[in-house]
Amino acid sequence: MTAYILNLVVLISIYAILSTTLNFIIGYAGIFSLAHAVFFGIGAYTSAFVAMNLTPSFFVAIPIAMVLAALTSLALALPALRVRGEYFVAASLGLQMLAVTLFSEWKGFTGGIGGVIGIPPVEIFGFALVKPWHFLILTLVCLALVIAIIQRLVHTSFGRSLKSIRDSESAALAAGKNITVIKTLSVVLSSSLTALAGGLYAFYMAFINVESFMLATSVLVMAMVIIGGTGTILGPIVGAALLMLLPGALSYLSFLPQTEIGSIQQIIYGSAMVLLMIYRPGGIVSPKTRGEAA
Amino acid sequence: MNMQNTAYDTTAAQPVTEQETLLKVRNLQMDFGGLKAIQDVSMDLRAGIVTTLVGPNGAGKTTLFNMITGHLKPTAGEVEWLGDSLLGKPPWKIARQGIARTFQDLRLFTHMTVEENILTVMEQGGWLWQSGGMSAKTARQERVASILERTGLKDKARVRAIDLAYAERKFLCMARIMATDSRLWLLDEPASGLDPNSYGLFLELLRSEVANGITVCIIEHNLDIVVNISDRIAFLDQGRLLADGLPDEILNNPELAAIYFGER
Amino acid sequence: MLLLQLILNGLQVGAIYALTAAGFSLIFGSTKIFHFAHGATFTIAAYLFHYALTNLGLHWTLGVAMAAGGAVLFGILLDRFMYAPIQRHEGSFFTVFVASFGIGIVVENVIGMVFGRSFISVSTSLSRSVELLPDLYVSPLVGLAVLTSLVCFVAVHMFLMHTHAGMALRALSENTELVKTFGLSPRRLSAYAFALGSVLVVPAAIFTASSSGLNPAVGHHVMLISLAATIVGGIGSIRGAAFAGLLIGMVENVALWQVGTQWSEALTFAVLFFFIIFRPSGFFGRAAVS
Numbered sequence: 001m002t003a004y005i006l007n008l009v010v011l012i013s014i015y016a017i018l019s020t021t022l023n024f025i026i027g028y029a030g031i032f033s034l035a036h037a038v039f040f041g042i043g044a045y046t047s048a049f050v051a052m053n054l055t056p057s058f059f060v061a062i063p064i065a066m067v068l069a070a071l072t073s074l075a076l077a078l079p080a081l082r083v084r085g086e087y088f089v090a091a092s093l094g095l096q097m098l099a100v101t102l103f104s105e106w107k108g109f110t111g112g113i114g115g116v117i118g119i120p121p122v123e124i125f126g127f128a129l130v131k132p133w134h135f136l137i138l139t140l141v142c143l144a145l146v147i148a149i150i151q152r153l154v155h156t157s158f159g160r161s162l163k164s165i166r167d168s169e170s171a172a173l174a175a176g177k178n179i180t181v182i183k184t185l186s187v188v189l190s191s192s193l194t195a196l197a198g199g200l201y202a203f204y205m206a207f208i209n210v211e212s213f214m215l216a217t218s219v220l221v222m223a224m225v226i227i228g229g230t231g232t233i234l235g236p237i238v239g240a241a242l243l244m245l246l247p248g249a250l251s252y253l254s255f256l257p258q259t260e261i262g263s264i265q266q267i268i269y270g271s272a273m274v275l276l277m278i279y280r281p282g283g284i285v286s287p288k289t290r291g292e293a294a
Numbered sequence: 295m296n297m298q299n300t301a302y303d304t305t306a307a308q309p310v311t312e313q314e315t316l317l318k319v320r321n322l323q324m325d326f327g328g329l330k331a332i333q334d335v336s337m338d339l340r341a342g343i344v345t346t347l348v349g350p351n352g353a354g355k356t357t358l359f360n361m362i363t364g365h366l367k368p369t370a371g372e373v374e375w376l377g378d379s380l381l382g383k384p385p386w387k388i389a390r391q392g393i394a395r396t397f398q399d400l401r402l403f404t405h406m407t408v409e410e411n412i413l414t415v416m417e418q419g420g421w422l423w424q425s426g427g428m429s430a431k432t433a434r435q436e437r438v439a440s441i442l443e444r445t446g447l448k449d450k451a452r453v454r455a456i457d458l459a460y461a462e463r464k465f466l467c468m469a470r471i472m473a474t475d476s477r478l479w480l481l482d483e484p485a486s487g488l489d490p491n492s493y494g495l496f497l498e499l500l501r502s503e504v505a506n507g508i509t510v511c512i513i514e515h516n517l518d519i520v521v522n523i524s525d526r527i528a529f530l531d532q533g534r535l536l537a538d539g540l541p542d543e544i545l546n547n548p549e550l551a552a553i554y555f556g557e558r
Numbered sequence: 559m560l561l562l563q564l565i566l567n568g569l570q571v572g573a574i575y576a577l578t579a580a581g582f583s584l585i586f587g588s589t590k591i592f593h594f595a596h597g598a599t600f601t602i603a604a605y606l607f608h609y610a611l612t613n614l615g616l617h618w619t620l621g622v623a624m625a626a627g628g629a630v631l632f633g634i635l636l637d638r639f640m641y642a643p644i645q646r647h648e649g650s651f652f653t654v655f656v657a658s659f660g661i662g663i664v665v666e667n668v669i670g671m672v673f674g675r676s677f678i679s680v681s682t683s684l685s686r687s688v689e690l691l692p693d694l695y696v697s698p699l700v701g702l703a704v705l706t707s708l709v710c711f712v713a714v715h716m717f718l719m720h721t722h723a724g725m726a727l728r729a730l731s732e733n734t735e736l737v738k739t740f741g742l743s744p745r746r747l748s749a750y751a752f753a754l755g756s757v758l759v760v761p762a763a764i765f766t767a768s769s770s771g772l773n774p775a776v777g778h779h780v781m782l783i784s785l786a787a788t789i790v791g792g793i794g795s796i797r798g799a800a801f802a803g804l805l806i807g808m809v810e811n812v813a814l815w816q817v818g819t820q821w822s823e824a825l826t827f828a829v830l831f832f833f834i835i836f837r838p839s840g841f842f843g844r845a846a847v848s
Contacts, residue, residue, distance in 0.1 A: 083834065097826075174395050
């Protein structure tokens with residue numbers, strides 16, 4: 001039982017990093033990415049590759065993964081963010097689909113459909129983290145770090161610029177803000193932190209394949225952010241916990257067809273997204289009501 | 295009909311001596327599909343002069359602003375700021391050269407506090423942080439406090455823009471433009487819908503800013519503004535500049551009055 | 559001969575993409591609603607057709623009628639009960655997109671639960687290919703798909719150019735203020751746009767179901783094509799979206815000469831990205847800056 005809970009907490013924490021980093025661009029910059037799982041995947045595959053071919057050291061594998069994710073996101077964001085918001089949605093959807101093909105085809109790096117097996121345990125200063133609770137501490141520390149970084153960013157001039165762009169792009173432009181640079185920077189920061197979650201995931205699972213980095217994952221993380229509440233610190237974490245606990249909770253309901261739990265879960269969060277947008281666009285954790293007539 | 299290039303009256307509200315031309319608009323044209331929103335408009339905005347753009351709805355006043363600030367690319371024509379062309383420059387570059395504007399539909403940063411709305415306008419440069427360190431930060435905060443004081447928003451500093459009353463939102467627009475440090479302000483109906491009391495405060499604020507050397511161009515329907523604060527009136531109708539001159543001349547022109555009042 | 563074969567296939571796929579993309583572009587252009595659930599409309603139409611023919615054994619004309627009825631009903635209901643309330647209180651890109659996305663997830667999974675998640679295809683007498691020339695297999699569907707989409711485009715064109723509601727729709731995409739002069743409420747027009755945009759995916763869905771087949775997750779692919787074609791064609795231009803859809807279908811198929819089928823989405827992405835970088839306003843687009 002403790003093993004089950006431990007596992008769940010680690011996974012919730014990893015997904016909480018994903019939702020927190022996605023919230024940074026959705027909730028504060030107003031950028032909609034359907035490619036979050038791509039950067040998660042780049043982080044995971046790169047860390048696995050470095051761990052198996054170079055060193056399983058946390059401080060080598062993770063930074064390399066973060067840089068790679070940052071560069072990929074830069075290549076996507078810089079052109080796509082010059083133009084209207086819809087372009088980024090389209091480009092990120094395209095990237096997500098392209099990435100799934102790449103992850104399944106590029107056997108040398110990703111192991112193809114079969115994935116990468118036997119990823120060694122991560123080492124911190126030569127100390128291998130083998131026990132699950134070691135890993136739990138590492139994950140929680142990383143989550144806390146990510147939250148702290150984003151919390152800090154949000155309260156600087158950079159964070160204010162992001163929020164101003166989210167609230168009115170044309171007014172931000174008229175105030176002299178180079179919105180392309182600011183938005184691109186936010187996507188690059190978010191993507192590199194996402195790669196951290198990918199690295200943790202690869203080391204924790206010791207096995208990864210393309211299944212974890214498909215559009216469904218991007219959608220799931222987006223649902224976590226939206227259901228929890230965009231533009232808040234707590235919201236995405238609550239969202240991550242809720243949606244990760246949902247399958248377990250559903251399996252207790254014996255009248256549901258157990259083979260369809262996945263579909264039922266998606267129907268629940270899909271409907272939740274629709275209803276929230278109609279009745280409470282700020283999400284579960286939102287500062288008062290958001291979006292009265294402007 | 296065309297009354298361009300009328301000599302400016304030097305007995306206007308404030309002493310105007312040598313008036314440098316800040317902004318020069320030449321033969322500007324804007325087509326939306328088949329619709330000619332602006333046709334062959336030329337005008338100058340000179341330092342220290344308050345120009346009011348009047349004309350019926352749909353005359354192209356806001357379109358003209360949008361072309362000056364780079365929010366729209368003109369189909370043809372030229373816009374010059376202090377002798378340099380602004381065409382093809384993105385809005386944020388134009389803004390940093392000293393041209394600020396407000397929007398008819400306000401476009402406040404709705405989910406940020408009043409204080410943040412003002413502060414973020416001052417933080418246009420820099421990537422992840424602002425240059426100048428602590429002393430610059432303190433200076434910014436002091437400026438925010440003074441702007442809050444002057445716009446009567448001191449008690450609302452920590453309220454989100456979306457939770458403000460209508461008049462307060464209008465003053466927040468003014469507060470934001472004050473924070474820009476610009477030489478030229480383009481105000482799009484800044485006083486519309488204000489109650490008499492707020493209107494008085496607004497007029498006082500605008501007068502003191504003009505006295506401080508800000509050049510203003512206002513789109514306004516309110517005749518009181520047209521009469522009381524303008525040095526010059528430009529009359530637009532159906533995308534054409536019908537007249538450009540002293541308030542008296544425009545207001546006493548029966549043809550223009552017919553177009554203006556007939557439409558409304 | 560292979561190349562000719564691929565070009566013919568490209569023509570068929572391109573015609574299908576053109577219809578789908580034109581529907582999305584019509585809705586987005588006139589109502590400004592980012593209708594991400596357009597992919598769901600496609601899925602619903604295809605599965606209704608499949609259900610009518612395979613499960614109920616109905617005549618294909620009834621199948622088409624069911625698919626069309628379902629698609630239009632879905633479009634109008636969404637407009638009325640989802641987009642309208644959202645737009646009444648905020649209607650930002652965020653809320654519309656998320657709700658639309660959410661309904662897409664629901665539809666995909668409900669269909670997956672009812673019909674299963676595997677590929678389905680409807681085989682009709684027209685699906686069988688005949689050897690037209692040595693080594694050149696052509697199914698009558700190719701001609702039919704191209705013909706149908708031409709007919710649809712002519713019909714849409716006539717509607718937009720010559721009917722009162724059509725002209726009002728065009729005006730709506732130019733300027734909301736203008737619409738008032740037509741004496742039609744924006745809400746009514748929005749319903750027209752959704753009905754018309756949704757019905758356009760029906761032939762595309764039916765041809766896809768009868769040729770390559772589809773699964774419940776096809777909606778995302780449909781959206782990628784629609785979004786890419788809308789951007790490549792130029793936002794607000796239905797004609798542009800149609801041409802771009804044709805282009806993408808062609809590129810995907812002709813490229814099979816050199817690369818495997820799994821790369822087709824990558825190619826769509828490449829075309830899209832090329833336009834985003836070099837011509838963000840698209841074929842026929844006006845300034846793309848917001």
